[in-house]
Amino acid sequence: TAGGTREAIDPVRFLSNHSSGKMGYAIAEAARDRGASVFLVSTANLPDPVGVDILRVSSTAEMQKVVVKQCETADVLLMAAAVSDWRPADVAEQKMKKKSGEDKWNLSLVRNSDIVGSIEGKKLIKVGFAAESQRLKQNARKKLKSKGLHLVVGNDITAEDSGFGSDNNRVVLIGIDGRAEDLGLLTKYQTAYRILDKVVSLLG
Numbered sequence: 001t002a003g004g005t006r007e008a009i010d011p012v013r014f015l016s017n018h019s020s021g022k023m024g025y026a027i028a029e030a031a032r033d034r035g036a037s038v039f040l041v042s043t044a045n046l047p048d049p050v051g052v053d054i055l056r057v058s059s060t061a062e063m064q065k066v067v068v069k070q071c072e073t074a075d076v077l078l079m080a081a082a083v084s085d086w087r088p089a090d091v092a093e094q095k096m097k098k099k100s101g102e103d104k105w106n107l108s109l110v111r112n113s114d115i116v117g118s119i120e121g122k123k124l125i126k127v128g129f130a131a132e133s134q135r136l137k138q139n140a141r142k143k144l145k146s147k148g149l150h151l152v153v154g155n156d157i158t159a160e161d162s163g164f165g166s167d168n169n170r171v172v173l174i175g176i177d178g179r180a181e182d183l184g185l186l187t188k189y190q191t192a193y194r195i196l197d198k199v200v201s202l203l204g
């Protein structure tokens, strides 16, 4: 998966995040180059990678539907998408208008279900991402356990030379044994390649 999910507020507005989708696309391209058959579920507006099946979605619910279906036959799920934890409790059918005299608006949100955490398949290898602004390794290890992941890719979103929108990334890989491997500054394609090295070893 790639990109940030969009949660509609009304026909013209949505809640989302700064994910560009570049990391997910780099993984799709690197996996294709290594001979995998790739299905990319994307919210991003990037050019379609050649030789990859792609389906565009918008909300978390839409992404979940497609991912659940694909995982019936997939060997590996790589959840690079930045999935919104929350969505508006109600989606207005018409564009919401401001009322005169109003200087505050409370938007009520409800929890989205956790896509990667809810998918189970005996043989499915699950790779999750942890974008953190503090205590990166600690939070990434927590995510590995709570979401039942085989591998977590942690990145510090405060790093200035990598991350959102950049062609580079600086990640740490943490596997089930809890050991952290810092990959240092790499292009997103190189990062993807290294993630896939781990995935290949997990596939046995």
Ligand code: C5P
Pocket (backbone or CB within 6 Å): 060, 079, 080, 081, 082, 083, 084, 085, 112, 113, 114, 115, 116, 117, 127, 128, 129, 130, 131, 143, 147
């Ligand atoms: O909990 P957090 O959003 O930080 O976890 C990040 C990882 O979990 C990412 O791999 C993301 O794609 C996945 N995720 C998900 N469903 C959600 C929220 C996050 O699959 N509702």
